[in-house]
Amino acid sequence: MIDIPDLYSFYSSSGYIGIFLISFIGSIIPFIPVPYFPVLVTSALxxxxxxxxxxxxSTIGAVLAKTIIFIASYYGRNILSKKTKTRMLPLQKVLSKYGGIGVFVAALTPIPDDLVYIPLGIAKYSPSRFALFTFAGKFFLGATIVWGTVFLGRPIMDRFLVVTDSSNEYSTILVPLITVLILAVVLFFTFRFDWAKIIGKWFPWAIDNPDGNFDDDQKKNN
Incomplete structure (x- = not known):
């Protein structure tokens, strides 16, 4: 298991490079929370x-890591059956239009964002839009933490360190486990639902392409 105090010690001796690497490491491992927010707080002081x-x-490090996870799920959809891909076609269309909101919110909040990013990758959401909205969310979150610390000082640092106390062994086990279980449920329904029937009720334009050529159209827009 990753020793978080060692990561913080690494930052203190590496400066900017340490901030980038810890942000990357804290974001690249799916479902395992390695909080880099305390590093933002202490470095801001x-x-x-x-x-x-x-x-x-810190934003570049986090976005690079999340983009790698997204791309892996994006090309990982090749193992899906043609029938499953066809069922997901309406979902792809809706996500192509509104997925940016979900990406931004997931990047901006401390929720397990892989729950959002992996299904988006499987649904072939635009990689360029993903990177853009993820950058915007992570940048805004980082700016809020860093500048909040600059102006408010040590009380903010103490609060974040208490919230992310690595001594809580139960949380380091339960959080990844629960996240994986939730993702499994999300992916199950993503693959099994007939999205044409569900989405067609609210977004009829999403089922206007019965030939399944949306992937080709999306490539032209990227």
Whole structure:
């Protein structure tokens, strides 16, 4: 298991590079929470570091990691049957139009965002839009934490460190387990539902392409 205190010690001796790497490591492992927010707080209290660079580097690290997970699920859909892909076609159309909201909210909040990103990848959401909305959400979140710490100081740091206390062994086991179980349920219904019947009630335009050529149309838009 990853030793979080060691990660923070690594940051303190590596500066900006440490901030980038910890943000990347904390985001690349699906379902296992390795919180990098305390690093943002403690680095923001370091007057030798530029808050804007802290936000930018942590955002780039997190976005790069999440994009790798997204791309893996994006191309992982090739193992799905043709029937399953056809059922998911209306869902793809709706996500192509409204998925950005979900991506932004998932990036902005501390929820297990892989629950959102992996299904979006399987549904072939636009990679460029995914990266854009993820960057916007992570940047806004990072800026809020860093500049909030700069202006409010140590009370903010203490609060985040208490929330992300790595000594809670039960949470480090239960959170990944529960997240995986929830994702399994989400993917089950994603693959099994007849999305044409469900989505057609509210978004009839999403079932206007019965030939299943949406993937080709989407490639032209990316």
């Amino acid at each position: 370091d007057k030798s570091l530029d808050p804007n660079l802290i936000v930018l580097l």
